[in-house]
Amino acid sequence: xxxxxxxxxxxxxxxxxxxxxxxxxxxxxxxxxxxxxxxxxxxxxxxxxxxxxxxxxxxxxxxxxxxxxxxxxxxxxxxxxxxxxxxxxxxxxxxxxxxxxxxxxxxxxxx
Numbered sequence: 001x002x003x004x005x006x007x008x009x010x011x012x013x014x015x016x017x018x019x020x021x022x023x024x025x026x027x028x029x030x031x032x033x034x035x036x037x038x039x040x041x042x043x044x045x046x047x048x049x050x051x052x053x054x055x056x057x058x059x060x061x062x063x064x065x066x067x068x069x070x071x072x073x074x075x076x077x078x079x080x081x082x083x084x085x086x087x088x089x090x091x092x093x094x095x096x097x098x099x100x101x102x103x104x105x106x107x108x109x110x111x
């Protein structure tokens with residue numbers, strides 16, 4: 001059901017100014033969350049949360065305190081972009097079609 005929900009969101013969010021995940025051909029995708037990237041992450045995070053849609057920021061890749069003295073974020077520009085722009089919404093199996101529609105509608109309303 002999570003895969004079905006993620007695939008549904010992929011279609012519903014297509015065309016919005018978001019970077020969406022793509023499933024590799026032949027890969028068996030079992031998402032825990034649905035990740036999106038947007039330079040407006042902070043704004044959309046507040047917008048969704050105000051509408052009762054739970055979000056999570058992506059786990060930091062290069063901005064974790066332990067890495068600050070070891071890594072230069074400029075050497076890992078895509079990881080730094082994910083740190084800055086990454087956001088998850090849920091795709092768990094308990095979401096209904098109405099829940100998914102509400103999530104997608106909120107993204108469309110925002111943009």
